[in-house]
Amino acid sequence: MSLEMYREYVLDLYKNPLNKGIIENPSHEFMKNNPLCGDEIKIQLVIKNNKIENLKFDGIGCAISMASASLLTEKLKNLTIEEAKNINKDDILELIKIPLSPVRIKCALLSLDVLRGALENARN
Amino acid sequence: MKTILKKMLDVKKEFPIFKSNPGLVYLDNAATSQKPKTVIESLKNFYEKENANIHRGVYTLSEVATEKYEESRKIIARFINANPEEIIFTKNTTESLNLLSYTIQELIEKGKNEIILTEMEHHSNLVPWQQMAKRNNFKIKFIPIKNFELDYDKAQELITEKTALLSITHVSNVFGTINSIDKLIGIAKVNNVLTIIDAAQSIQHISVDVKKLNCDFLVFSGHKMFGPTGIGILYGKKELLEKLSPFMTGGGMIEKVSYEKASWNEIPLKFEAGTQNIGGVIALGEATNYLEKIGINNIREHEKELLEYALDKLNEIKNIEIYNPGKDKSLSVISFNIKEIHPHDVASILNDYNIAIRAGHHCCMPLMKKLNIPGTCRISLSIYNTKEDIDSLINGLKKVQEVFK
Incomplete structure (x- = not known):
């Protein structure tokens, strides 16, 4: 049952996302869309001394992709680049804690993809 | 009109998918139709x-x-x-x-x-x-x-x-x-x-x-x-x-x-x-x-009646936006969005009620961009659909709104 997916905290994060917005001068940023649904997420990072000091995500998406972006960005705060790079699919599923069908897993993993792009994409 | 709808009820029996999946409300005919036994x-x-x-x-x-x-x-x-x-x-x-x-x-x-x-x-x-x-x-x-x-x-x-x-x-x-x-x-x-x-x-x-x-x-x-x-x-x-x-x-x-x-x-x-x-x-x-x-004219008549019914019922849903030029100018395809609920979430929850609709950009990404939306929910009707299917959809959409209340 997909109703399992729409738990209170997922819906809360959809309505009131964490770390959503724009950073004026990020050191790193990346945007990507999910070709399946057209959803688009951007992640901006401020990395200083190898550490993520600040970050925001922006975009539109379903409850699953928005909740997962909130949870991922929350986890990333103060991580080193290496620690951020080591975050994998299982970590995301662990964070979101809901059963997902193969199609909807892609929604949950979009922000992880964007993060990987952002870590490689320093501005200047 | 009535006789055509009744005739179409018999048509549904000719599609084995509905026997294998009792209660299936299939509203994704623009993606692919079901196959009759004879095929x-x-x-x-x-x-x-x-x-x-x-x-x-x-x-x-x-x-x-x-x-x-x-x-x-x-x-x-x-x-x-x-x-x-x-x-x-x-x-x-x-x-x-x-x-x-x-x-x-x-x-x-x-x-x-x-x-x-x-x-x-x-x-x-x-x-x-x-x-x-x-x-x-x-x-x-x-x-x-x-x-x-x-x-x-x-x-x-x-x-x-x-x-x-x-x-x-x-x-x-x-x-x-x-x-x-x-x-x-x-x-x-x-x-x-x-x-x-x-x-x-x-x-x-x-x-x-x-x-x-x-x-x-x-x-x-x-x-x-x-x-x-x-x-x-x-x-x-x-x-x-x-x-x-x-x-x-x-x-x-x-x-x-x-x-x-x-x-x-x-x-x-x-x-x-x-x-x-x-x-x-x-x-x-x-x-x-x-x-x-079955006859293309019978099909058209049946689907026209369903389209009109579906448009009327959908229009009663709160916070809905419908992307359709009206019953006289369109075939039985209706795109819509429910305010502040992403189409994928709508489709996922409807799936719990055995209702199959499509959600996304429908292979029309530039069009979605022009409409300034990430995608739509889409229903598309065929010869075996019934007014009951539309009623199930409407009930399902009300459930979706309850979940996201």
Whole structure:
């Protein structure tokens, strides 16, 4: 049952996302869309001394992709680049804690993809 | 009206999917239709009793397979009022359009270098032309949309003596809009423009007559008209098909081959290289027979009544936005969004109630961008749908709103 997916905290994060917005001068940023649904997420990072000091995500998406972006960005705060790079699919599923069908897993993993792009994409 | 709806209830029994999936509310017919028993039986019958390769065998089995394959071509030709040699079997609409985008150059007069599409094309009638334009240094222009319909005044301005070809969808797979293709073909003819009609979304719902339309090419897929997947149609006027070079070369499509060179078979075989989807072709003939038996006018009437019912009921839903030009201007396709709920979430929750709808960009990413939305929820109806299906949808949508309250 997909109703399992729409738990209170997922819906809360959809309505009131964490770390959503724009950073004026990020050191790193990346945007990507999910070709399946057209959803688009951007992640901006401020990395200083190898550490993520600040970050925001922006975009539109379903409850699953928005909740997962909130949870991922929350986890990333103060991580080193290496620690951020080591975050994998299982970590995301662990964070979101809901059963997902193969199609909807892609929604949950979009922000992880964007993060990987952002870590490689320093501005200047 | 009532009698037609009742007759259609019996139709549902002819589709085994509903027996295997009791309670299934299938509202994704624009993506693919379900298959009637007679079509499934036809495939089974071919592989169990008649399987052989066509055109070359001199033994009985091969002759029977060839006869049935060619009979299918005749059935489909009759269905759209074409001649059998004007019917080319392909894999699907996409392959038919790719075939044209790679070969049509030879038909284009010098000095013409513009392609006219519409803003509501499916990626399959956009991307092949983008590639063709890149190869030949052509320019693509788009007929804009106004209130979910084409802007025909703008179309008149866009189609000029510089236009090489016009490739347009008969019916929008997002809005359900029935485009006035006769009007556009008329404007094209005055300017000596080649015309291609994408009938993927119309062929199973309304009558399509290529002679009346006077289009040069028309393409569609079998799987959306109760046939199997993997079989599509390219119709082309005989004199044009004869001028075109083959798209794919190899066995079956040749007249004579030496180590150095080859010459081509006559149409339609010139375009059917390699062993074809024989079982699929025969089953598509069966699907066409099935469609004709029910009658395209009965189908239209049934779906019109359902569309009207669905639009009325959907309009009662709170915070809904509907993307449809209205019941008289559209086929049974309705796109909508519920405020602040993403289409994927709507579709996921409806799935819990055994309701299958489509959510996303419907292979129309530029159109979604123009509408400034990430995607839509879409329902598309067919002959076996009922008013009860619509009621289930409406109840389901209320549940969705409860979850997201």
